[in-house]
Amino acid sequence: DSGVTQTPKHLITATGQRVTLRCSPRSGDLSVYWYQQSLDQGLQFLIHYYNGEERAKGNILERFSAQQFPDLHSELNLSSLELGDSALYFCASSATTHSGGTPEAFFGQGTRLTVV
Amino acid sequence: AQSVSQHNHHVILSEAASLELGCNYSYGGTVNLFWYVQYPGQHLQLLLKYFSGDPLVKGIKGFEAEFIKSKFSFNLRKPSVQWSDTAEYFCAVNAGAGNMLTFGGGTRLMVKP
Numbered sequence: 552d553s554g555v556t557q558t559p560k561h562l563i564t565a566t567g568q569r570v571t572l573r574c575s576p577r578s579g580d581l582s583v584y585w586y587q588q589s590l591d592q593g594l595q596f597l598i599h600y601y602n603g604e605e606r607a608k609g610n611i612l613e614r615f616s617a618q619q620f621p622d623l624h625s626e627l628n629l630s631s632l633e634l635g636d637s638a639l640y641f642c643a644s645s646a647t648t649h650s651g652g653t654p655e656a657f658f659g660q661g662t663r664l665t666v667v
Numbered sequence: 668a669q670s671v672s673q674h675n676h677h678v679i680l681s682e683a684a685s686l687e688l689g690c691n692y693s694y695g696g697t698v699n700l701f702w703y704v705q706y707p708g709q710h711l712q713l714l715l716k717y718f719s720g721d722p723l724v725k726g727i728k729g730f731e732a733e734f735i736k737s738k739f740s741f742n743l744r745k746p747s748v749q750w751s752d753t754a755e756y757f758c759a760v761n762a763g764a765g766n767m768l769t770f771g772g773g774t775r776l777m778v779k780p
Contacts, residue, residue, distance in 0.1 A: 553710060584767055594757060594770035607767055641711065645766065656768060658703075658711040 554578065555659035557642050563665045569630040572662045576623055576644030582606075583625040584645070584656060585617055589638035600625055632666045639663050669694040669762050673771035680748050681779050688743040688774050690758030699761040700741040701768065702732055706754045714756075717741065728752070750780045 554577035564570055576583050585597040587610075596609035600619035611617075614632075619625040629636060640663075643656040674689045692698065702714040715726025722734040732743045741758060755775045759768040 553712070555710075582766065586768075586770075593772045596767040596769065599767050609767060643711075643768075655701075655713065655716060656766075657713075660710045 553657040553659065555642060555644050555657050557640075557659035557662050559662060560660065561663050561665075563667060564632060566632055566634060566666055568632050568666075569628065570632065570664065572627040572629070572640055572642075572664070574625045574627070574642030574644075574659060576625070576642075577646075577657055580644035580646050580657075581623065582645045582656075583619055583623070584643040585611075585625070585627050586641040586643065587638050588641060588661070592638075594641075597627070629664070634666050637664055637666045669698075669760055669769050671758055671760050671769050671771035673756075673758055673774050675774045676772065677775045677777070679777045679779065682750055683747045684778075686743070686745040686748045686752070686776070688756055688758075688776070690741045690743065690771055691739050692741065692758075692760045692762075692769075693739065694760060694762040696762060700732075700734060701759040701761070702726065702730070702741075702743050703757045703759060703770075704754045705757065705773075711757065714743070748776075748778045750778045752776060753778045 556575040558573045581602045583600045588594045597611040598617045599607040603619050617627045639661045641661045643658045645656045670693045672691045700717040703711040717724045717734045725731045755773045757773045758771040
């Protein structure tokens with residue numbers, strides 16, 4: 552158990568819909584990262600939050616957004632879903648500061664999203 | 668932008684065989700290097716990491732990796748694999764600004780009993 556909790560584990564939804572994925576980081580970790588794992592794109596970094604603030608963006612679509620709340624949990628919102636958004640979405644947390652530190656990330660079990 | 672290449676997409680070995688999985692990255696500055704393992708249906712777990720110092724790093728479950736700066740490589744090795752090592756292995760790099768990881772495409776290892 553990595554200490555990172557993601558809910559739900561599985562999600563099936565129709566095209567055009569909107570879903571919210573939730574991540575609770577390890578106790579004390581201020582950084583949360585979201586990654587997307589798909590068959591054709593592999594594991595791709597989406598976005599990084601540190602203590603409630605967005606720190607870096609990767610290959611995240613404009614239809615996707617995220618936020619980190621004062622209790623440090625994070626949500627990834629996916630809207631206007633397309634078939635190609637079907638993937639495994641991982642959250643990771645680390646104790647890194649926004650300017651450096653030991654960037655060891657601990658991953659959650661992921662949310663498997665299927666868009667039909 | 669940094670990138671990571673894992674040249675072996677699928678590897679099939681018999682138990683007790685030796686394993687070496689290749690990983691090359693492209694980034695000219697200081698890097699932090701990682702190998703993660705993903706067992707079927709499970710989350711990514713850290714096998715080992717290199718930040719600085721001895722370029723030969725030992726991780727969990729008998730795995731080790733060697734950082735060769737001149738070759739931009741960080742290959743994963745294990746002298747004798749077990750059936751339980753069947754999993755997908757990901758090499759990752761953290762470099763430059765930000766602390767996000769750039770992952771390679773992964774190598775699926777199947778160990779035959």
